[in-house]
Amino acid sequence: DQQVKQNSPSLSVQEGRISILNCDYTNSMFDYFLWYKKYPAEGPTFLISISSIKDKNEDGRFTVFLNKSAKHLSLHIVPSQPGDSAVYFCAAFQTPSGGGADGLTFGKGTHLIIQP
């Protein structure tokens, strides 16, 4: 049973346009969400995160939106650049009572392709 779902295995976007990657989750106990980016033959690298007390977090070209009632989050990249071509993983977890890092539940990823 997938608790974090990324329903689009791939997405193709023209350079300069907005890329929107979507993620849905089923576990209402999740209170922290992250996006990771992965290039071939490399490990995932952290991109941006959002706590459940917020509905938006922005970092340069990257913005993550969280809709708790819909259990949905999205990652917006604008403008999209060729270097953004990668697999993007959505991840979530429930903050342990003691705080700190805990095991992440990942979606299966969306392969973003930026076309020139």
Next chain:
Amino acid sequence: DARVTQTPRHKVTEMGQEVTMRCQPILGHNTVFWYRQTMMQGLELLAYFRNRAPLDDSGMPKDRFSAEMPDATLATLKIQPSEPRDSAVYFCASGSDTGYTEAFFGQGTRLTVV
């Protein structure tokens, strides 16, 4: 340049052989995770440790997999005996409990069991 180091990067082995994957977490990080990536399942959490103590290994097949942290600078994941279905990329990640919850990943070990 702080990073998680995994060895080997690639491993091809015959079915039934023992496989050991190693991970050196970022210095000062006290939480270590093992993930497995497959096409079908995506990234799955196998096990994780905090302060070298195993916290959760429910994602790991217990009969053939074992994870240990002999010391704070080394985490190991062993498969014995290995099977073709174990073929995957295995990632180690480390984090800290200083408040920020991001996990830093190594480059992974690509395991092929033939």
